[in-house]
Amino acid sequence: MPIPRAAQTQRRTRIQEEKEEQILEAALDVFSQHGFKGATIDHIAEVAGMSKPNLLYYFRTKEAMHRALIERVLDTWLDPLRAFNAEGNPESEIRSYIRRKLEMARDYPRESRLFANEVLRGAPLIEDELKGPLKELVDEKAEVIRAWAKAGKIAKCDPYHLIFSIWSTTQHYADFDVQVRAVLGQEKDGDGRFEDAARFLEQLFMGGLSIRG
Amino acid sequence: MPIPRAAQTQRRTRIQEEKEEQILEAALDVFSQHGFKGATIDHIAEVAGMSKPNLLYYFRTKEAMHRALIERVLDTWLDPLRAFNAEGNPESEIRSYIRRKLEMARDYPRESRLFANEVLRGAPLIEDELKGPLKELVDEKAEVIRAWAKAGKIAKCDPYHLIFSIWSTTQHYADFDVQVRAVLGQEKDGDGRFEDAARFLEQLFMGGLSIRG
DNA sequence: CAATAATTTGACCGTTTGGTAAACATTACA
DNA sequence: TGTAATGTTTACCAAACGGTCAAATTATTG
Numbered sequence: 023m024p025i026p027r028a029a030q031t032q033r034r035t036r037i038q039e040e041k042e043e044q045i046l047e048a049a050l051d052v053f054s055q056h057g058f059k060g061a062t063i064d065h066i067a068e069v070a071g072m073s074k075p076n077l078l079y080y081f082r083t084k085e086a087m088h089r090a091l092i093e094r095v096l097d098t099w100l101d102p103l104r105a106f107n108a109e110g111n112p113e114s115e116i117r118s119y120i121r122r123k124l125e126m127a128r129d130y131p132r133e134s135r136l137f138a139n140e141v142l143r144g145a146p147l148i149e150d151e152l153k154g155p156l157k158e159l160v161d162e163k164a165e166v167i168r169a170w171a172k173a174g175k176i177a178k179c180d181p182y183h184l185i186f187s188i189w190s191t192t193q194h195y196a197d198f199d200v201q202v203r204a205v206l207g208q209e210k211d212g213d214g215r216f217e218d219a220a221r222f223l224e225q226l227f228m229g230g231l232s233i234r235g
Numbered sequence: 236m237p238i239p240r241a242a243q244t245q246r247r248t249r250i251q252e253e254k255e256e257q258i259l260e261a262a263l264d265v266f267s268q269h270g271f272k273g274a275t276i277d278h279i280a281e282v283a284g285m286s287k288p289n290l291l292y293y294f295r296t297k298e299a300m301h302r303a304l305i306e307r308v309l310d311t312w313l314d315p316l317r318a319f320n321a322e323g324n325p326e327s328e329i330r331s332y333i334r335r336k337l338e339m340a341r342d343y344p345r346e347s348r349l350f351a352n353e354v355l356r357g358a359p360l361i362e363d364e365l366k367g368p369l370k371e372l373v374d375e376k377a378e379v380i381r382a383w384a385k386a387g388k389i390a391k392c393d394p395y396h397l398i399f400s401i402w403s404t405t406q407h408y409a410d411f412d413v414q415v416r417a418v419l420g421q422e423k424d425g426d427g428r429f430e431d432a433a434r435f436l437e438q439l440f441m442g443g444l445s446i447r448g
Numbered sequence: 449c450a451a452t453a454a455t456t457t458g459a460c461c462g463t464t465t466g467g468t469a470a471a472c473a474t475t476a477c478a
Numbered sequence: 479t480g481t482a483a484t485g486t487t488t489a490c491c492a493a494a495c496g497g498t499c500a501a502a503t504t505a506t507t508g
Contacts, residue, residue: 074487183431230438
């Protein structure tokens with residue numbers, strides 16, 4: 023009598039929804055802190071408050087858990103870029119994109135680190151996502167930026183490297199948090215630090231794109 | 236008859252120097268690619284072309300290897316910042332700092348990734364280094380930048396976040412190389428890509444600091 | 449060359465880890 | 479309420495891994 027795995031059933035029960043959520047929440051904790059190899063199923067199970075075999079009832083392998091998690095994260099991770107609007111004016115669009123990305127680094131540092139860990143190790147699980155959907159989205163937005171530059175609304179610049187620089191500067195505050203904290207010391211608390219970073223980055227990018235602040 | 240471990244001897248022999256170098260080179264390969272937990276002694280031994288017990292003759296534990304490696308890397312990693320000169324003029328100093336950091340991301344991506352991995356997992360091995368020597372160095376250079384701003388040579392800005400943004404934008408090309416390549420596609424080769432990034436970053440920071448390019 | 453010190457290796461060990469088997473418990477539903 | 483499907487747990491396994499040991503080999507030096 024084969025046990026029907028949750029992942030194989032047609033309709034998901036209430037328990038499945040709850041438990042899978044519970045597991046992914048714990049998995050996010052552990053994977054983002056220790057990386058894929060460093061994370062253990064036992065540890066995730068402990069954080070999730072359930073037994074190891076119970077975890078493996080919902081996700082058959084550690085990799086399946088990681089894959090489910092990272093695909094979900096990747097999706098929401100790109101929301102700010104999707105919100106980037108060609109119709110809006112360049113200043114407010116770029117400004118609010120930077121701010122949203124910075125807010126995400128502040129509010130969802132685990133997601134940022136999970137992603138960083140995955141890319142650092144060569145992105146074996148999401149290579150296709152990067153080369154497909156991600157590239158297409160970036161291509162589309164890069165075209166918007168290029169049009170703005172052509173119309174003289176912002177300085178001429180390489181739109182891809184502009185996007186990279188916004189990603190890197192904002193995510194830095196999540197991924198390198200330990201270093202940032204070590205350098206800045208205890209003086210500034212979370213909110214003050216966030217505001218300082220936001221102010222600086224707006225100045226940097228507005229100036230760099232020749233947009234008067 | 237206790238075997239004198241290489242690390243314990245007073246003077247290092249020729250063989251010790253060679254082999255330790257050989258091991259650290261292999262370790263850099265493996266640690267930077269797989270992270271601390273993901274790296275195995277067997278794998279490092281294989282890359283180094285020697286047996287596992289032989290490795291452990293020179294470095295008693297995996298952690299000792301990692302520590303030796305990361306301390307060496309951290310030291311050379313900060314050279315560009317140390318070269319930052321208060322006497323020089325702001326434009327050329329900042330410009331060449333960016334370029335040096337970008338060159339390091341291009342020429343030493345393994346070192347960058349090793350460091351990123353370490354910080355991502357909470358920097359357990361170099362916490363003291365970050366809070367001590369690193370912080371002091373950054374404090375010193377931040378003061379230089381602040382003085383430049385006060386003298387009206389560059390726009391007023393938070394010097395710490397300026398340094399963070401230079402770190403993050405340049406190191407991004409090493410740490411997130413897979414993503415960068417996925418988005419940019421095969422069109423641009425290594426050198427062209429590097430020049431594009433360099434041009435963009437110079438424009439960004441010169442403009443952001445109100446320095447005319 | 450002899451003898452001592454330094455280096456290298458194959459075999460091995462205890463622990464951790466990802467994952468399984470099967471019995472047991474609970475839930476959903478006719 | 480009975481029964482089949484779903485969910486949970488205890489006990490366990492094989493492989494991988496960090497590290498040790500003692501014997502063998504090579505290098506150094508008096």
